[in-house]
Amino acid sequence: MRIILLRHGQSLGNVDELAYCRIPDHALPLTELGEQQARAAGATIKELIGEGPVAAYVSPYKRTRRTFELLGISTERVVTEPRVREQDWGNLQDPVQQEMLKHQRHAFGHFFFRLPNGESGADVDDRLAAFLDGLEVRLLKDDQHPKTVLVVSHGLTIRLLCRRLFGWSIDLFESLSNVDTCENRVLDHDGTGWKLDRPFDQWRDSPDGTVQLPEVR
Secondary structure (H helix, E strand, O other): EEEEEEEEEEEEHHHHHHHOOOOOOOHHEEEEEHHHHHHHHHHHHHHOOOOOEEEEEEOOOHHHHHHHHHOOOOOEEEEEEEHHHHOOOOOOHHHHHHHHHHHHHHHOOOOOOOOOOOOOOOHHHHHHHHHHHHHHHHHHHOOOOEEEEEEEEEEEHHHHHHHHHOOOOHHHHHEEEEOOOEEEEEEEEEOOEEEOOOOOOOOOOOOOOOOOOOOOO
């Protein structure tokens, strides 16, 4: 069994933070570079998928749906999955409040800090738990479900999905960097547990002393 995690291509919000103040987060488009990244990622994803059938679970946001479209891959089923969407920051953002909240969130901790009218990282973690529980049941018990899964999602969501799947500490999660736009991580199941193909970059050592990422849940 294999789960391929792919972050969307570069979006307008990645290059212009004020875009969040005038365009709903879910409606932010890819940039021209983001579209190029998504097309280029198609060959890599096809190689990772191989010859077997694949099921795709795609965040409903415009940038993730467009990224999936530009990959140019054939799938047995495609599910628009709201539970793998980006962390909700709460409708259109005020630029002054946005900057203040970023500083507060960094000091408080990305996992527990609740955004006004939005979500905390813990909220995202909860909905990902429900998604993963259902996905693992389908992979393990549904013979009709493809054993290769592609998840097209967002940076924080991908980190939290791995945190939940591997049982990483919150300290470790908060010490990790997001994958780059259109970068992937691959999870393979060896019959006893999931293994991550390569670690996330760490921007600092985790306070609990965990530096090496555990391979098996």
